[in-house]
Amino acid sequence: MRKLILAAASIAALTFVGPASAQSPIVLKFSHVVATNTPKGQAAEKFKELAEKYTGGKVKVEVYPNSQLYKDKEELEALQLGAVQMLAPSNSKFGPIGVKEFEVFDLPYILPDLKTLRKVTDGPLGAQLLKKLDSKGMTGLAYWDNGFKQMSANKKLVAPSDYKGLKFRIQSSKVLEAQFRSLGAIPQVMAFSEVYQALQTGVVDGQENTWSNIYTQKMHEVQKYITETNHGYIGYVVVVNKKFWDGLPADIREQLDKAMKEATAYGNSQSAKENEDALAEIKKSGKSEIVKLTPEQDEAMRKAMLPVYKDVAPRVGQPLIDEFLKETGRGPMN
Ligand code: LMR
Secondary structure: OHHHHHHHHHHHHHHOOOOOOOOOOEEEEEEOOOOOOOHHHHHHHHHHHHHHHHOOOOEEEEEEOOOOOOOHHHHHHHHHHOOOOEEOOEHHHOHHHOOHHHHHHHOOOOOOOHHHHHHHHHOHHHHHHHHOOHHHOEEEEEEEEEEEOEEEEOOOOOOHHHHOOOEEEEOOOHHHHHHHHHOOOEEEEOOHHHHHHHHHHOOOOEEEEOHHHHHHOOHHHOOOEEEEOOOOEEEEEEEEEHHHHHOOOHHHHHHHHHHHHHHHHHHHHHHHHHHHHHHHHHHHHOOOEEEEOOHHHHHHHHHHHOHHHHHHHHHHOHHHHHHHHHHHOOOOOO
């Protein structure tokens, strides 16, 4: 795969030929792993529309959804090598390239709602985290929302003990690994594009994701139950290849910045509704039973996952976790 990415990177280098002219627009390849009718998919389309408009066509944004170019891990490698210019991987996917701090967003029940999340991402902590990407050859431009995760399996998941011994697909995050271990389950890292088949064939028993991802990947068709846990968050960091970004003419970079700001505001204002709509569609399909937890069951789940905070502190950093909790003004138990 690395060879293929390298080949693509050299083609990309050849096609990026200095200042734009009417004949040769600057091509910005934006690769992502989800469907177009998801929060990320929609924000990416909005960015394309605005970027092309504000640059007067000097930049052409090519959006490649659904892992059609690269899967999860390859995506970041491709960005670093310059084979693509822009991505929006979830916070959970930065650990393997050595930026473990973004895994703080994976802590169970760390964010009570999207408003609190915005306080963190729009504040100094959000900016400080983006800076950590510079040394990895990428520039962090924005935070995009998806929403809160739900648990699914072919077994009804109500109590922590229901998870015992089941295999769950996870994104490549040590926090998510610790989360499932705290429930006595077996976590298995797997690329997003492979989840549907893994659920269908029983390679894994269950998974966690947002309503929009579950619906657009048809996971509800191969899972009998989805429990509305809202136990964790999926959001994205929009990243651009640093060399590409720094090499752009200043006026073009400004226009793209403006497009990114507006696409971010648009996407983040739509994400909750997109997840609600996906939930409604799943209900309508009748393919999966939606399980709701009582306040007592919810509390038992929070309690079971509480040890994760201690387990991952050496990796994510206790000061960062404390700062995060201070910003949100909440803890995982409330
Ligand atoms: C996942 O792998 O489950 C998600 O990160 C996919 C996505 O980009 O929303």
